[in-house]
Amino acid sequence: MILSVLTPEKQVFEGEVLSVKVPGALGQFQVLKGHAPLVSSLKEGRVFITIVNGGYQLHDEASGEMQKVEEPRDINFSVKGGFIEVINDKISLLASGVDDIVQS
């Protein structure tokens, strides 16, 4: 699955992921491979991304550009709200107020 996280100001994440857990309007849910086409709004909360293997791109605050990260690490961050669209194993996460990005 390809996930792309977009905010009005920049692209935050782009890469191959195993699963994404988001705070949906009706409760938290997880998107895995083969998920049915879905559009949902998000409320305030944390997004958890599980990564299969490295080679994803993450926005780098210092340089202001996308930076390639090779080693697989799980990422989570908080959003103020937004939307998620899933279609054909492509996920677009439109979020406002992406903050506090943690890689573990």
Add this chain to the structure above:
Amino acid sequence: MANLKEVRDRIASVQNTEQITKAMKMVAASKLRRAQQAITQMRPYTNKLNEMLRNILSNLGGDANTSFGVERPVHSACMVVITSDRGLCGAFNANILKAAVAKIESDYADVRANGKLSILCIGKKSYDFFKKNYADCKILNDFVDLFHDLSYDNVARVSNKLMTAFEDGSYDSLSVAYSRFKNPAVQIPEVEQFLPVAKMEAGEEKKSGMLADYVFEPDKDELLEQLIPNIIRAQFHKFMLDTHASEHGARMTAMDAATENAKDLIKELKLQYNKARQEAITNQILEIVGGAAALENG
């Protein structure tokens, strides 16, 4: 001889000016690059947002009934005019103001005559202009210095306020005068209707028959209700970014022209200076030769 010194002083002063305009051009160029980057970085977000909207609309099989699309008879209106804070960018601000005035004089003439026209000024130049020339309208200056902080959240304050004002009926029509950024050399002053929003169409997905069977959460109507303000906010943000980039583009072009002009002027003055110098030398030689000749003859 006095002439010689005068020309020399003028050359020095023009050279000074050239240096300043050159520096301003360089500053504008680097600011322009950043402003352009902000526009490109926003594009994927707005594209996806619009795509989602079209998806939902084609699944709804009709148009959206949004409170932001209600066309009411126009009793009161608000004109939002976005200009820069500073001058020295050619006819940039004048063009936007001209477009805004044209809109006020045509579509909003009646509203203005009834004293129900407000003008929201963003950027010092528009505030100065309307305060002076449109004293009969209500001039709003809460956001004059919006350009100081162009973060999304800060700009969203304005669009949120405008949307609330439209919803509670304070204004029946809102337009925005801004400058569309085409490329660094071309800026197009434009007036666009901001609210009520134009009818949203389902778009091409319908024709292509690639309609995916989406699951909507919570449901389509509620999603639309959240999606549309986001789209409106993004659109307003784009107005700001476009004007910002246009300003620097216009300043770069203007300063480039000024630098070229200064160069021409210096060339001409140098010629004048050399001529005057040559003339002075010739005069001196003539004097010496004349003096020598007088001595010999004597």
